[in-house]
Amino acid sequence: MKKIFIIYFFTSLCALGNTYSMAGIDSKKNMKFLMEETGVEVFQIDIPWRDYHLGTVISEAGVENTFAELEKLDKTLEEIREIGGRVIIQLSIHYIPQWFLDSHRDKLLRNYRGSFEIQSEDLEKHLIPSPYSDLVKYEIIGAWYDYMGRHLRENYNDIIEYINPGILEEGQMSYPWSGYDGEELVFWAFDRAALEGYRTYLERIFSLNTEDTGRTPEKLERINEKYGTHFLQWSEVRPPQTFHEAGYYNLDDRGKSAYLMDFMEFYAEGPLSAAKLYSDILLQYFPREKLAIKIPHWHRGIQNKRTFAEGRFINYYMQDLKSHYGALIFLPIQDLDSLTRYIKRAKTMGYKVLLEPTIKVGDWREMERVLEVVEIDGVNAVNTEDFLGENGREYRRAYREWINKMEEGTTGSQRKESSLY
Numbered sequence: 001m002k003k004i005f006i007i008y009f010f011t012s013l014c015a016l017g018n019t020y021s022m023a024g025i026d027s028k029k030n031m032k033f034l035m036e037e038t039g040v041e042v043f044q045i046d047i048p049w050r051d052y053h054l055g056t057v058i059s060e061a062g063v064e065n066t067f068a069e070l071e072k073l074d075k076t077l078e079e080i081r082e083i084g085g086r087v088i089i090q091l092s093i094h095y096i097p098q099w100f101l102d103s104h105r106d107k108l109l110r111n112y113r114g115s116f117e118i119q120s121e122d123l124e125k126h127l128i129p130s131p132y133s134d135l136v137k138y139e140i141i142g143a144w145y146d147y148m149g150r151h152l153r154e155n156y157n158d159i160i161e162y163i164n165p166g167i168l169e170e171g172q173m174s175y176p177w178s179g180y181d182g183e184e185l186v187f188w189a190f191d192r193a194a195l196e197g198y199r200t201y202l203e204r205i206f207s208l209n210t211e212d213t214g215r216t217p218e219k220l221e222r223i224n225e226k227y228g229t230h231f232l233q234w235s236e237v238r239p240p241q242t243f244h245e246a247g248y249y250n251l252d253d254r255g256k257s258a259y260l261m262d263f264m265e266f267y268a269e270g271p272l273s274a275a276k277l278y279s280d281i282l283l284q285y286f287p288r289e290k291l292a293i294k295i296p297h298w299h300r301g302i303q304n305k306r307t308f309a310e311g312r313f314i315n316y317y318m319q320d321l322k323s324h325y326g327a328l329i330f331l332p333i334q335d336l337d338s339l340t341r342y343i344k345r346a347k348t349m350g351y352k353v354l355l356e357p358t359i360k361v362g363d364w365r366e367m368e369r370v371l372e373v374v375e376i377d378g379v380n381a382v383n384t385e386d387f388l389g390e391n392g393r394e395y396r397r398a399y400r401e402w403i404n405k406m407e408e409g410t411t412g413s414q415r416k417e418s419s420l421y
């Protein structure tokens with residue numbers, strides 16, 4: 001029965017062809033207007049964890065979660081269905097409930113200074129639950145994903161184009177959003193669960209053989225020798241606090257410090273394990289072909305530490321998540337050469353690829369160049385309100401042109417080879 005279920009949905013999805021969407025919703029009238037003016041078919045709806053999870057009680061009997069009723073969400077989805085639209089659902093754990101802050105502050109990502117706040121200029125305090133806490137992942141957030149997945153499958157499967165668990169976003173990478181090269185960039189792996197996970201990770205990778213178990217003094221000595229650290233006991237063992245400490249600024253060996261590289265392998269596994277867990281939950285209700293995930297983007301500039309931190313994760317995630325997701329969403333703000341390589345590799349691996357240009361910051365202007373050199377499967381433009389604003393006419397015209405080019409089959413491999421290759 002399960003095989004029939006998957007084949008049915010794969011056929012349905014393939015029939016849809018390319019996906020043209022906008023992030024955000026508006027009135028029925030305005031959404032219908034945008035569909036007619038641009039050819040957009042799909043609207044991305046963000047469903048924040050904080051709005052639909054009312055609380056968690058932990059006792060000897062287990063973990064009991066209370067969730068909100070979904071009338072408001074249902075109303076929006078019904079309106080989109082009425083105008084003939086479809087949706088990309090993005091489940092987001094970026095903004096967390098107040099009750100979680102009150103009861104589980106120790107389970108938030110933090111840096112070595114003890115700060116929880118990823119983006120200091122964010123008025124809503126961008127805080128991230130630790131991906132290293134099994135209680136948070138399985139019993140709390142995992143239960144919310146299950147609640148939402150079941151409801152969406154039972155009631156709106158016919159209009160769901162993709163469902164995105166909303167992880168691997170910028171705030172879960174190893175930098176503050178406001179941090180660039182002029183600021184000290186710190187790592188976010190200093191909550192209790194992350195520190196314990198890191199020590200367990202080192203305990204494993206520094207074992208000489210299967211019999212070399214435990215946190216021994218000999219193993220600690222090997223750690224200090226390889227990393228150039230001076231930990232006297234296992235309780236002192238910790239990740240590098242900053243890029244500087246990790247050896248990023250060593251001009252003779254930039255970015256190749258063992259301390260930094262081993263840590264980043266551990267750090268990547270945190271968000272990656274969460275991505276697998278939450279997608280496994282959603283795969284109970286949706287086939288892989290309907291699951292999409294946003295790959296961490298990176299910014300131009302080889303000296304930029306954000307580029308270094310993010311860029312090395314992309315191939316890692318594409319490879320490890322291919323059994324969980326049918327589509328990847330990239331932002332077209334990388335240099336075109338690198339972006340094209342990532343897209344071609346993703347397509348070779350069987351993913352569908354969408355691009356997400358952010359209209360308000362101008363990277364939508366690069367879409368024309370992208371469409372000249374690589375074949376993609378859709379566009380998810382950010383965001384709806386900009387297409388209705390002051391420059392809305394220009395943006396709507398640009399979107400229509402993108403769609404025309406994609407529908408005419410003039411993108412990617414069907415165009416002349418770019419001078420880049």
